[in-house]
Amino acid sequence: MRPWYSNARVRRSEELVLMLGVVLLLVPLPARAQGWYLLVPPFPPGPNVTTVDVDEMARKTSLREWRVGGSYDTAAACEAQKLSLFGMATKEKPVTVQRQAALTACISVVDPRLAEPAPR
Numbered sequence: 001m002r003p004w005y006s007n008a009r010v011r012r013s014e015e016l017v018l019m020l021g022v023v024l025l026l027v028p029l030p031a032r033a034q035g036w037y038l039l040v041p042p043f044p045p046g047p048n049v050t051t052v053d054v055d056e057m058a059r060k061t062s063l064r065e066w067r068v069g070g071s072y073d074t075a076a077a078c079e080a081q082k083l084s085l086f087g088m089a090t091k092e093k094p095v096t097v098q099r100q101a102a103l104t105a106c107i108s109v110v111d112p113r114l115a116e117p118a119p120r
Contacts, residue, residue, distance in 0.1 A: 010105070013033070016069075018074075025057055025083060032037075034109060035071055035073060035108075035109045036071065036072045036073070036074065036075050036077070036078040036102060036106050036107065036108055036109065037068050037069075037070070037072075037078070037106070037107050037109060037114075038064055038068070038069040038070040038071075038072065038078050038081055038082055038085070038105075038106055039063055039066040039068060039069065039072050039104065039105050039106075039107050040067045040068075040069045040100065040103075040104050041057060041058035041061065041066050041081075041100060041103045041104070042057055042058075042061055042065060042066065042067065043057070043096075043100055044056070044057045047117070049096050050096065051095055051096055051099040053096070054096050054099045054100050054103070055099065055103070058100075058103045062106075062109060062113070062116050063113045063114050063116070064113075064114050064115065064116070066105075069081075069085065071106065071107070071109075072106075075106055078106035079106055082104050082106055085101050086098075086101045086102060088101075089101030089102075095109065100115060
C-alpha cells in the first residue's frame, strides 16, 4: 500500500512544472537569450575631418544610427572583436579612423537606447 502523501507529492511536482512554464512564457525572450552588437559610429562627411568632428558626430547620432559591425552571443566575444578592430585601426591608419575605432561600443540587443531618437 502506498503512503498517503505520495499523491500529494505528485500533485506538488505537477504544480511546480506548471508554474515554471508560466514564468518562462511571461519572461520576454530577449531577457532569456540576449545578444550583443558591436556598433561603429558614423564617420563625418567631407574633407579635412578631425577627431573633434568624429567625436561630435558620435555624440549627435543615436545608437540606432550607428553601423552594426557584428553581432555576438556574449559581451566577452563582442569586446574581443572591439579590441581587435582597435588594434587594426592603430596600424598605419589616420588618427580619425583610430578615434572612430576607439568609440565603437558593445551594446546589448535589448538596450533601450537602440530605440531612442537622435539627441538634438
